[in-house]
Amino acid sequence: MDADTPAPRRRARRRPAGPDRVSARDVARHAGVSIATVSRVLNDSGPVADRVRRLVAQAIDELGYTPNAAARALVRSRSETIGAVVPTLENATFAIAVEALQSRLRQAGYTLLLASSGYDRSNESTQVRALLARGVEGVMVVGGAHDPEIEQLCAARGVPLVQTWTLRPDVACVGFDNRAVGRQLADYLLDLGHRQIGVVAGVTRGNDRAAERVAGITEALAARGLDLPREQLIERPYRIAEGQIGLRALLASEPRPTAVICGNDLLAFGAMLEARKRGIRVPDELSIAGIDDLEFAADLDPPLTTIRVPAEEIGRRSAEYLIDRLDGQTVATVTEVATSLIVRGSTGPAPQRGDRE
Amino acid sequence: MDADTPAPRRRARRRPAGPDRVSARDVARHAGVSIATVSRVLNDSGPVADRVRRLVAQAIDELGYTPNAAARALVRSRSETIGAVVPTLENATFAIAVEALQSRLRQAGYTLLLASSGYDRSNESTQVRALLARGVEGVMVVGGAHDPEIEQLCAARGVPLVQTWTLRPDVACVGFDNRAVGRQLADYLLDLGHRQIGVVAGVTRGNDRAAERVAGITEALAARGLDLPREQLIERPYRIAEGQIGLRALLASEPRPTAVICGNDLLAFGAMLEARKRGIRVPDELSIAGIDDLEFAADLDPPLTTIRVPAEEIGRRSAEYLIDRLDGQTVATVTEVATSLIVRGSTGPAPQRGDRE
DNA sequence: GGCAGCTCGGTAAACGCTTACATAGCCGGG
DNA sequence: CCCGGCTATGTAAGCGTTTACCGAGCTGCC
Incomplete structure (x- = not known):
């Protein structure tokens, strides 16, 4: 039936499996x-x-x-896909942002292409290039310092790029001022009377957020005539176990810090574990603070003082920025999200001199 | 310069911005x-x-x-993309798997399209359909119970589908036996002398992994002539705070359990917090166990007894399965990954009758 | 009753690639 | 010297859509 044409011997090559798709x-x-x-x-x-x-x-x-999406994309020059490159999904804060990004994009009919860079600048660049080659219409990256190629490539194609977790006046971004966050934490501890402040930062190489946080701390200290000596600044990857290592290193330095600012909550968690292991009372002998306000932060013992970072909002707003831009709207390029200091039990006044000795 | 043809008035419509792409x-x-x-x-x-x-x-x-990827995809009928749908990235275990999946896929030249279902069956189905419409060549989903449409759609298109975190003899999967895991945990506690075992499970509706874990526990109990009464089984979403709520409910029941199995480590963490808050000594008065072995599990106080689940491996192997299949190789469809009971300090022998009363 | 102005539907030309097929040199063996 | 059989290149036919353009009917108004 339906023998209208001599059936020109259907090609059977491209898709090895699968019946010929219906067109x-x-x-x-x-x-x-x-x-x-x-x-x-x-x-x-x-x-x-x-x-x-x-x-x-x-x-x-x-x-x-x-x-067939490819055919449609071809003829309309629109893939309806967005690319995102995050350092890693193992950091819950990025996972949460990606989740929000995806769900908002989906609502608007876009599909998310995801890649991760492992905190490596050149890898990040490679991933962005791959995404661009796939025809993504917009790109989200984390941080404000990248291989310059990234901005160039996006610009050359007219693909909007949104940088997150950072604030830069000259580019589209959704984030906050990492330096201010560092400063705020340091000021808070300084106000509590701490003068020996140690830092367990994230690895700053290729991570401008981590570097800015350190810079903010340094600034706040400098504003009070203090400095941050080399041995009071430890850089470790963002992992709990690394926080332990970090605190251990700090405790070996002289004079021993009375407060430690950690680059994020994972490091802070590690630091608290190490303190407990050594019988150092937190916050009486040592104050510890983190950044991110991950789910568990409030439940540590003592609860962790930290900076709340609205990861979900960052993801969602990045999506919205891209959606609006692609919709032809002119939207604010710089979106600042609110962070806030959450004071909990892991920080307290500096111990009086001689409190323990 | 280069005025070879009368320049047929370049179209200026599709891509509103951007210089005409070079072809x-x-x-x-x-x-x-x-x-x-x-x-x-x-x-x-x-x-x-x-x-x-x-x-x-x-x-x-x-x-x-x-x-132009779309043009290439069109003519070759190959998008070189793979789709994945996970319940949520907020659960670290899935985030880790997705990370591994993506990185392995990337190595093989594939790009990952990511979506999440929010533990909702029909939403999962929608997401898979959207991915398929984008022309993904392979699909990864979590769990073994889905809207039947999913398997049908993939089969109809000849798109390989891999189901993860589960073991089913009849389909391609990379995972483990959730029931066995539940059984193992229960047996372990039974062997310790516990007879009153409570369960704070994940929400089983639409989550076959959670349901299987409970089934395994029930089986183990039944094997020793015990049963799991309704009020000893609490279902809560996978969040720390929900674990607290769960334990609270369990403690209200009579007889009070001497051991609690939690659906995952987040719930277990919450349970431990609640126990501490109430001054219940773990494990002396109450044993608590989880599943997943998340990064923090070893660092809780006491360290959490749990089942180690190799999330990274699940992600990586899923990628490999799809890659090989698309490469035309015939590969084992069922891949079991090893889980193992990690005994730590949060569990111990059942308190002697009258230990406390 | 003619025709302007609808509404509806078809025809065909792209979109940017891959690839089967044709073609054009060129080499070397008979 | 001719020609078979290389190798290197071009030509053109799609891939499955969208959309500009055209034409065919219909309505209703003068």
Whole structure:
């Protein structure tokens, strides 16, 4: 049946498996209309009589037709995909942001292409390039310092790029001032009377957020005539175990710090573990603070003083920025999200001189 | 310059912004060869003289040419993308798996399209459909119980589907036996002499892993003539705070359990917090166990007894399965990953009757 | 009753690539 | 010297859509 043409021997090569996909042509034939009409029904572009519309709709689901995204992308020069490159998903804060990003993008009909850089600048660049080659219409990256190629490539293609977890006046970004956060934490501890402040920072190489946080701390100290000696600044990867190592190193230095600022909550958690292990009372003998306010921070013992960073909001707003931009709207390029100091039990007044000795 | 043709009034519509993209045609013209040759150089298909090859390569980077992925996908019927749908990235275990999945896929030249379902079956189905519509060549999902549509859709398109965190003999999967895990934990506690075992499970509706874990516990109890009464089984979402709520509910029941198995480490963490808050000594008065062995599990106080689940391996192996399948190889469809009971300080022998009363 | 102005639907030209096929040199053996 | 059989290149036919453009019917108004 349906032997209209001599059946020009269907090609059987490209997709090794799988029955030949059903195309708009098949739908058209099945519904007895032209392929243009099928397209009109699908996209609701142009007028179509109700009767025909129903016919086509029926053919579509009788055949189980799904439009070919590649073909559509090709002809419309729009992939409806967005790319994101984060340092790692193992850091919950990024995982949360990606989750929010994706869900907001999905709402707007975009699909998320995800890659991670492992905190490596050149790898980040590679990933962005790969995403761009896939035709993403927008790109989200973490941080404000990258291989300059990234901005160039995006600009050359007219692909909006949003940088997150950072604030830069000259580019589109959704984030906060990491330096201010560092400063705020340091000021808070200074106000509590601490004068010996140690830092267990993240690895600053290739991580401008970590570097800025340290810079902020240094600034705050300098403003009170203090400095941050080399041995009071430890850099460790963002992991709990590294926080322990970090605190251990700090405790070996002289004079021993009365307060420690950690680059994020994982490091802070580690530091608290180490303190406990050594019988150092927190916060009586040692104050410890983190950044991120991860889910567990409030539940540590003592609860962790930290800076709340709205990761979900960063992800969501990045999505919204890109969506609006691609929609042709002109939107604010710089979006600052609110962070706030959450004072909990892990920090307290500096021990009086001689409190323990 | 270069006014060879009357310049047929370049269209200026589709991509509102952005200079007209440079295409293979431009490269060909620039290098003075045919477009076919450009393609041959690009894909290293067919012979090309070295001189010409260099010419083309030069043209390519002088023009900053990037092949259009949609066009390529269209003609080759291959998108070189893989889709994954996880319940949520907020659960670190999935974040880790996705990270590994992506990085392995990338190595093989695939790009990851990511979506999350929020533990909702119908949403999961929607996401898979969206991914399929984007032309993904393979799909990864979490769990073994889904809207049947998912398997149908993938099968109909010949798209390999890998189900993770589960073991099913009839489909491709990378995971482990959740029931066995539940059983193992229960047996371990039973062997310690516990007879009143409570459970703070994840929400089992739409989550076959959670349900299986409970089933395993029930089985182990039944094997010793015990049962799991309704009020000893609490279901809560996977969050720390929910673990607290869960334990609270359990403590209200009679007889009070001497051991609690939690659906995952987050719930276990919460349970431990609640126990501490109430002055219940762990493990002397109450044993608590979790599942996942998240990073912090070893660092809780006391350290958490749990089942180690190799999330990274699950992600990586899922990637490998899909890669091999798409490469035309026939590979083992069922991949079991090893879990293991990690006994730490949060569990111990059942308190002697009257130990406390 | 003619025709302006609808509404509806078809035709065909892209979109940017890959690739089967044709073609054009060129080499060397008979 | 001719020609088979290379190798290197070009030509052109799609891949499955969208959409500009055209034409065919219909309505209803003068």
